Amino acid sequence: MLGIIELGRKLITTLIKGLGALLKKLVSVVFAKFPGIAAKICSKIDGVVDKAIKAVNQLAQKLKTKVTQVMDFLAAKVDQALAAVQNFYTKLISTLGNLFIATFLDVLARIGALGKAAKRSLSHLEGKMWEYLLGVDISKPMGAAAAEGEAVEEAGPAAEEKLTAEDIEMESVEEGEMDPALVQEANLKDGETKELSGSRDPATMDSILAEFDTGKENQSLGGKIADGAKLRANNAKMLFDQIKSFVIKWMKAHGLQLLAAVAGILVTVGAALVITGGSISVLIGPIINAITVLMEAQAIVSVAQTLAQASVQVGTYLVQGWQKMIEPAAIALATAMAMGLVELAMALGMKGLGKGLNKAGTALKKGSTSTAKKGVKAAAGAGTKGIKGLLKSGANLVSKTGSMIIRNGKIVIKSLKKGLMKGAKKLQDLVGRILQKFKFKKFKLVRKGKHIRLYGEVNPWVLLADGTIEEVENLDGRKAGISTQAEYDKIKSLKASERKEVYNKAVAKEDGKIDFDSIADTVKDKPQKPKKHQAEKISTLQSGNGPYSHIQDSKYVGSGKDFTPAQKKKIIEENMKKNGGVVKSDDTSELLTKPQKSKKGVTPDPNEWQIDHIIPRDKGGSNSYSNAQVLSRKANREKSNKLP
Structure with missing residues (x-):
């Protein structure tokens, strides 16, 4: 062109x-x-x-x-x-x-x-095999109620007991001012909540109960095996006693009909032998063979049906396991394996024993002495009190490690002492300290007004610490929340009249927040006189070393003044000219974004550009182009009023 x-x-x-x-x-x-x-x-x-x-x-x-x-x-x-x-x-x-x-x-x-x-699932396999064969699981304690054949409500898979806030508490809750660094990292507004991960192997109701156990867990391996064998023997005797009792009762009620039926069969067979001259005996072998073939065919059908049922259980295992529901998935897989193993054993020659036991179990389930299966299942674990039962017992106990006690029907965690928050600068450090003392599942921070409360989850949520946020009181008695030490120092250095002016400007804005970058604009007092060594440094910096010192200043340049809109526009234009049409930080050369209009509830982008006084105004810095630099909002706030 x-x-x-x-x-x-x-x-x-x-x-x-x-x-x-x-x-x-x-x-x-x-x-x-x-x-x-x-x-x-x-x-x-x-x-x-x-x-x-x-x-x-x-x-x-x-x-x-x-x-x-x-x-x-x-x-x-x-x-x-x-x-x-x-x-x-x-x-x-x-x-x-x-x-x-x-x-x-x-x-x-x-x-x-x-x-x-x-x-x-392997831990459930034996019980499910007994249940499939007999209709009940004799690997678990059955209890007196089941032995007597009483109908008891069926129990489902064991689930962790649920405690409430009335059941567990901390012996001491940490209170006091929370370090500004923790407050800033939490970055919570009033009413907001933030969750943090806890231990990979958290405390459970079972592990807590084991802490108060009387010593069963210390039993030798031989003793545990002996107890297991004794338990199964007692349960088997109890079950077969019920079978015998049922058979006797049934024979008393139906014995005459059974005798008449057997007599009728014998008379019929005898008559057939007389009439045929004994030739019917030749057919007995083929008849027995036919019955055997029929039974085998029925066994094949049974196996096929079992495999179909087992596939449903396998499907349940896959669905529940994929949803990370481990216990239900384990039980479903154990049920499928038990069905397959029992049917395989029956197909390999144990049909008679298997079917006989299965029929006995079925007879028990349909008998007039009520359902043994329900009684046995409900009685499983009936001898164990559980943590709730232990709390209701009124016992005062101390855990083996001394980290917990049971007192007045409550679990009291003693391992967390005062001074928990002292010196903690990062949330991860604070969480790490706590996990060394007690394995909480997870943590959460909750902001309520000027308080940030830390909770740990055991089963219910337990309050661990109640930290307060340092605030500055204005003349009218209201509060202006701050989040960093630099902001606190800035507010603290103001006079009472200056604080009020800052507060009034904040409440007039849409978001109601204090703009700490503009505090120097609000305060009309003369800038502080710099100390001697600062004055020498300022004199050196004001000699024209800034990135925009080549721009001609106007006659209105003076100490303690802010840059005018025209000056800011000129500085940004010069920045874009030397950076190919984009705005970059004069300190780090990172790409910056255009500032947006302040909106309520919206946190400004920390990467938006701001015009900074290289020498702060309160230390004698002027609005000369030689004293200007472009920084990100974050960098400008961190620099605050420090000398370069």
Whole structure:
């Protein structure tokens, strides 16, 4: 474009010069007799030609300048567009990557849950085999109620007991001011909650109960095996006593009918032998074989039906395990394996024993002495009080490690002492301290007014610490919440009148928050006189070393003044010019974003640009361009009013 303008300029100036030369020739011919007049006219023509050429050159230069500005503007916009596109794709790729990783980790966790359920199913296998054979699980304590055949409500899979806040408490709850660093990391507004992960192997009701056990867990391996054998023998005797009792009762009620039926069969067989002359005895073998084949066919059908039922249980295992419900999945898999193993044993020659036991169990389930299966299942674990039962017993106990006691029907956790929050600067450090003393499942922080409360989950949530947030009192008695030590120091350094002015400006805003960056704008007092060593440093820095010292200052520049909107605009334009049309930090060269209008409930972007005084105003810094730099909002707040 600039080449075309230059070419046009040369063409036009050449034409003007040629026209001037032609006119001078004509004048020389016409006024050949009057050379004096011809010379004056030619001089006038030269003057007009020079003016015309100068005008053309000026016009061409202006066009070049405008075209250059347009091209620079378009180039800056293109750079901005490319930067935006690059930023978009970077965030898109990062988001997709995070989603993929999260999905992959979730799949691994679900596969791991299936593995845990499969491993745990082995502990249920024996009981499920007994249950499939006999209708009851004789590997668990049966209790007197089941022995007497009483109907008891059926118990489902064992679930962890649920305690309430009335059942468990801390011996001491940490109270006091929470470190500003913890407050800032928590970043909670009033009413908000944040959860934190706890121990990978958290305390459970069973592990807590074991802490108060009387010593059974210390029993030798031989003793445990002997107790297990004794338990099964007692349960088997109890069960077969019920079978015998049922058979006797049934025989008393139906014995005559059974005797008559047997007699009728014998008479029929005898008559057939007499009539056929004994030849019917030849058919007894084939009849028995036919019955055997029929029984085998029935066994095959039974196995097929069992496999179909087992597949349903396997499906339950897969569904529940994939949902990370390990205990129900383990029981379903154990049931499927028990069904398959029992039917396999029956198919390999144990049909008679298996079917006989199964029929006995069925007879018990349908008998008039009520359902043994329900009684046995309900009695399983009846001898164990559980943690609730232990609390209701009124016993005062001390755990083996001394970390807990049971007192007045409550579990009291003693292991967490006072001084829990002292010196903790990070939430992870605080959580780590607690987990060394007690294995909580997880933690949560709750903001209520000027309090941040820390809870730990055992079974209910238990209050561990109640931290307060340091606040500054205004003249009218209201409070202005702060979140960092730097903000607190800034407010504390103000006079009472200045605090009130800051507060009034905050409540007038839409979000109601104090803009700590503008506090120096609110305070009208003269800047503090810097100390001697600071004055020397300020003098050195004010000698024109800032990134915008090349811009001419106006006569209104002075110490303690803020940059005007026009100055801020000029600084940003200069920043964009040297950074290819985008705004970058003069300190770190990171890409910055345009500040947005403040909105209630919306936290400003920490990466938006701000114009900072290199030497703070309260230390004598001026609004000279040489004292300006562009920083991110976060960096500006961290710098505060410190000298560089």
